[in-house]
Amino acid sequence: MVDSLRYIIVGTGGFGAHWCRAFLPRLTELGKARPVAAVDLRPDALLNAQQHLGLPADRCYADLNRALDENPADFIIIVVPPAHHETVVDAALAHDLHILSEKPIADTMAGCARIYHKVNAAGKKMAVTMSHRFDQDKQSLEAAIKSGKYGRLNYIVHRFTHDCRKFGSWGEFRHRIPDPLLVEGTVHHFDILRSLTGADGQTVYATTWNPPWGEYAGDSTALINLTMTNGVPCAYEGAKANATTLNGWGNDYLRAECEDGTLELDRRQLRVLRSGPDGAPVAEPLPLLERPVWMNAWLAEMFCDWLAGGPPPPNHLGDNIQCAALLFAAIESAHTHAPVDVQAYLQKHL
Template sequence: MVLRIVQVGLGGWGKNWASHVVSQNKDVEAVAWVDVHEETLLGAQKSLDLPAERCFSSLKCALEEVEADAVLVTASLPGHVPSALEALNAGKHVLMEKPFAPTIGEARQIIEAATQHNRIMMISQNYRFYPAPRVVADLIRKQELGPVYAVNIDFRRYDNVAPKGSYGHYIIWEPLLADMSIHHFDLMRMVLGQEPQEVTCKTWNPPLSNYTEPPTGTATITFDGGTVVSYRGSWVSTAPQTNWAGEWHMECEQGEIIWTSRGELPEYVQVRPRGKRVRSIKLPDYPLTDRSGSLNAFVQAVQSGQEPETSGRDNLKTLALMYATIEAAGSNRPVKLTAE
């Protein structure tokens, strides 16, 4: 059965979803497109050659006019909660971009609505859908080199070329921790198979930065299995850039696991047993990666009725880590996370 989807949010990222992800999936049919901004809607209609009668300024109108099974939310953060609740209360499944809510309380509202209406609500944590993190998670689960006790992660990019405060990325809220590091936080949980307990963080805005809010930060995160993660990220680094997933060095009892994923540099996983040479691990072929992998997992969850691994219920823990890190940076003190 083909899943009929209404897409909400047709800015630059939303248009990319429409043209490069949704349209390429044979198990999905886009039946309507929504954006509250008339100019954005008309621009997408023209550039994507969308039928005018299937383009709407509100999700409510779209759901009244077309038959749909699910809603894809690619709008900016302020549109996430109202779109998700509208869709779930109309009995539709929901796939959303991250971060999926501006507060933990609102995130819980969405999760409760999905439970009440027995619908799938999934977050597109697309960095999970690559071979390297899957292979590493398996190595850790099997304790190939024993327990992990320390992890060092570096993310470096120089995205600082537009005039200060000019547009989009340069003026968004928490451009590092909320827009980028949330991917790394989610990978930490996935790969380690542990949950965060405490975080400290320092962010800053270097003199060379064209960002309104801090694009650079460092954090220390303690997990419930005893692993301590040292994390560094920057949008304005002049050092060699990393892949989008960052560079990972995972120190285990019997050696080290080194890996990277998603980017211009080759994806790889290497293991260095203590006292021995580094060896590379052959990565499996993944026909669908990144957002295509997310969308495919969503379709499978809807068809099977099984909760996906990045359901809202699970991703709430990633969201909580993101907000705890932001709180730690703002308060200059450690922040504890609880199981609740």
């Protein structure tokens, strides 16, 4: 029997606590990977690794390099703010480790490009957990679009709107940073649109703002037009300071207009609509796909299988750099009030 892979998790508070509690125990149960150390600056956050991963206190560290020096491992899991990703990546590569990181790759396009080159030069494997694309409802919509049953894809409309206008209602740090909607929300939705269209971003034109009642330092609202490299247009509406939550996290509205049917996903309900005899739309519910786990837990499994000799997962670094380019090109578009050629933007930074 092949020994399970060994990992070190960096960041066990905040969303890292969810990794410890909900995603990583399954890797141990499946015999795919086991923890050897955890790192966090806060002692109380390290309790999550002790409670949910079974790590003893002496394998829980505040010092990243000490944890890496004292615990041989195969890969590192990064669940810290994006501004600190490159520091952890550098330490991981210095210790010859593969990398599984939370999104985005880094907090700037320049940082993303540096990490991209460093990882490739080191010959290591890296994947980025853009999890929402791998949720049950989005995977079901993608399968329906690509089945061919509804004809050619014409365009896609995506809505993600919330009532999170009060300070702290979306986590305090998101109310303090520039471009919070794009960096913390829309980046996932760009990845969803890439998967649904089967193409990367070609041109993006973003209009972003924060209404007077939105308690954000940066822009909380966006209307974005995308054209993908295969010519499919996408229209995106995102908002965190609306009066009501129409389609929040995990409950997106997506409409894929296809040649022979309108595929509509609304709050995890999927259906196809076609015109009836009198012209009114007739809806047919479509079942969602089934599998044991979705999102981060599934991505962690695919990453371990890759390290064990399997195929690269869809969220590998070479693919995710396209998502990073689309994100930061959209930010540039919003700031310059002009459309941006995403592929030219990526090549300029690579």
